Amino acid sequence: xxxxxxxxIVLPLKPFLEELIDRKIEKDxxxxxxxxxxxxxxxxxxxxxxxxxxxxxxxxxxxxxxxxVLMSCPDxxxxxxxxxxxxxxxxxxxxxxxxxxxxxxxxxxxxxxxxAERLAQAPVAPPEVVKDCHVFFSDYYSGGFFDDWxxxxxxWHELENDKGYERRPEYVWTTTPEEFHxxxxxxxxxxxxxxxxxxxDDISDKDLERLQSLLDDWCNSTGVGTxxxxxxxxxxxxxxxxxxxxxxxxALQDAHQEADH
Numbered sequence: 449x450x451x452x453x454x455x456x457i458v459l460p461l462k463p464f465l466e467e468l469i470d471r472k473i474e475k476d477x478x479x480x481x482x483x484x485x486x487x488x489x490x491x492x493x494x495x496x497x498x499x500x501x502x503x504x505x506x507x508x509x510x511x512x513x514x515x516x517v518l519m520s521c522p523d524x525x526x527x528x529x530x531x532x533x534x535x536x537x538x539x540x541x542x543x544x545x546x547x548x549x550x551x552x553x554x555x556x557x558x559x560x561x562x563x564a565e566r567l568a569q570a571p572v573a574p575p576e577v578v579k580d581c582h583v584f585f586s587d588y589y590s591g592g593f594f595d596d597w598x599x600x601x602x603x604w605h606e607l608e609n610d611k612g613y614e615r616r617p618e619y620v621w622t623t624t625p626e627e628f629h630x631x632x633x634x635x636x637x638x639x640x641x642x643x644x645x646x647x648x649d650d651i652s653d654k655d656l657e658r659l660q661s662l663l664d665d666w667c668n669s670t671g672v673g674t675x676x677x678x679x680x681x682x683x684x685x686x687x688x689x690x691x692x693x694x695x696x697x698x699a700l701q702d703a704h705q706e707a708d709h
Contacts (some may be wrong), residue, residue: 473527480531484524485538491527495519563587565682573622573682583676584684586620592674593623600693621681628672632660 475489483489495570496516523529523541531538532546534554539546583595588607594600600620633656640647 463661477528480533481528481595482531484527484529487521488525488542489527491521491524492518493521511670530650567619567683569708570680570683572619573684577622577682578684581622581684583623583669584620584676584679585623585676586617592678599688601694603697604691616688617686619685622679622682622684623676626675627676628667628670629651630663630667631661632656635663647709648670682692 473490476485477483487493494516494538495518521527521537525541529541531537532539532548532551534550535548537546537548545551583593584600585592586600588595589600589603604616636651636656636659637648640651653702
């Protein structure tokens with residue numbers, strides 16, 4: 449059967465508006481809030497929704513005006529938008545703040561302040577902790593995580609030359625290792641959730657231990673490596689004396705003298 453052109457129906461707004469003409473919508477706007485310029489504060493717009501439900505499924509309409517309807521405004525909630533106090537632009541719907549350069553600079557400053565507070569409160573890691581810590585973390589290293597001071601120093605040397613850093617960071621963070629793991633109890637709890645009541649309780653501890661052993665062997669054989677997470681429990685002092693031996697004035701002078709010879 450050939451597709452038939454749908455009947456075109458026009459819905460007059462006058463009767464609908466006449467019912468609303470004597471009513472008022474009142475809004476109390478806080479500082480930084482204003483009426484949405486898209487919908488004028490009514491939170492509704494006339495939009496062409498190309499998707500509609502036909503025969504139990506959502507399909508795309510072949511006709512331009514088949515689903516021309518009043519819909520919620522895509523740019524606001526309840527007809528109100530917030531304007532950025534830093535740049536004056538409207539903040540995108542669903543966002544708590546604007547993504548302008550001024551806001552990003554403020555965010556970086558706040559994060560730096562929080563990081564300074566965390567470092568001030570954290571104790572210096574004892575020697576045994578430093579010895580057992582295979583990976584460290586620093587915001588001054590690309591990717592954050594490093595396992596060799598030489599790598600950290602080489603990158604810092606480039607940053608120091610390119611961006612002219614005058615103040616060296618004093619510390620880096622320790623990290624904690626996390627291995628790939630699948631918990632047998634979690635699997636069994638999920639698998640028995642839709643079964644009869646107390647089905648999980650019928651699984652013995654011995655069977656759970658046997659399954660856990662199989663899972664551990666499988667995890668170890670997959671090749672998934674160790675994940676390292678930042679730990680704010682301890683801070684580690686950066687051995688700048690070693691850096692100065694590599695890149696300090698005396699080291700550079702020695703390098704120039706060797707090159708001359």
